[in-house]
Amino acid sequence: MYDAVVVGAGQGGLSASYHLKRLGIDHVVLDADERPGGAWQHRWDSLTMADVHGVADLPEAPAPGRSGDRANLVIPEWFAHYEKANDLPVLRPVRVDEVVSTGDLLEVRAGERSWTSRTLVNATGTWRRPFIPYYPGQDAFAGEQFHTVDYPGAEHFVGKRVLVVGGGASAVQFLGELRPLTETIWVTRREPVWRKGGEIDGRGAIQMVQERIRRGLPPASVVSVTGLALRPQEARAASLGAYERRPMFERIEPDGVRWADGSFEHVDAILWATGFRPAIRHLGPLHLTSSYGGIELLTSGTDVQTATTSVVDPRVQLVGYGPSASTIGGNRAGRAAALAVRRYLADAGSHGKSSDHT
DSSP, rough: BBBBEOOOOOHHHHHHHHHHHHHHOOOEOOSSSSOOOOGGGGTTTBBBTTTOOOOOOOOTTOOOOOOOSBHHHHHHHHHHHHHHHHOOOEEEOOOOOEEEEETTTEEEEETTTEEEEEEEEEEEOOOTTOOOOOOOGGGGSSEEEEEEEOOOOOGGTSSSSSSESSSSHHHHHHHHTTTTTSSSEEESOOOOOOSSSSOOHHHHHHHHHHHHHHHHHHHHHTTTHHHHHOOGGGGHHHOOOOOOOOOSSSSEEEEEOOOTSOOOEEEEEEEEEEEEEOOOOOGGGGGBTTTTTOOOOOOSSSSSGOOOOBBSSSSSEEESSGGGHHHHHHHHHHHHOOOHHHHHHTTTTTOSSSOOOO
């Protein structure tokens, strides 16, 4: 019997585990990957530490600095060292299938294994749930299709006409890599909003995301409020017309796409930079989602990134969901979730270490 089970060992999960241990709360961390690193270990090789939008420090551990080194090597190595240095109780690989309520307790199931706990900290992020919108003819396309999760690198597309779909930061970065090497076409559902002055109103963006969570709506991407910006390494692609956006096609055909005006565009590959959805299907048996499809979280005070507690079931904390879906937010939410677990255990008369482990 654990006082808490943490699902996921990315930034938010490690932060939550650190603070749970600091508070003396007996817990285990279940991670689906075979190695430390969270989603970072799966990112494309060309993503360097100079390209990432920012990695926050873990508690008592400064993040690696900007460099030309591969992010999918640097950050997993940092996570691995952090787990070991702090003796965090991570078990892997454990892919959680479902979490069910058994009276006052929660049962976390993974295949034939299970763990019983008084509380749950869910820190599964989004990487395992890529989103690709459906368009007519999609299955009949004879060329290649990739999502951000399986982007093979720019060199793979040399000599091919590549259609990049999506209005987020990943699409901008992919175009920056691809256009100097090959021909690209960029399509988005809405006109991209470019940020002026280079400054992000992070607080305002997070509050807008939080407002959706408060209403029980699915989280929206922060970039939908902050806008897009080009980095110096994307200047060459911009000069070649990479960011001359076109509205969405009407349908996909075996050799390309058909526009709304009936004209045809030949493409060899489609790269879906269309984002992700929260990886929370294993929480389905708990019925946490509202009729709008989101999970409503309790909010208090002004720091919206510390909203982690499910309104429907206060035993459940969500880290990296909604306003905390960033490395900074995950850190703050990890600490907030640990404190919320302590409060719940105290209120339930269950505070203290357990010795009977499942």
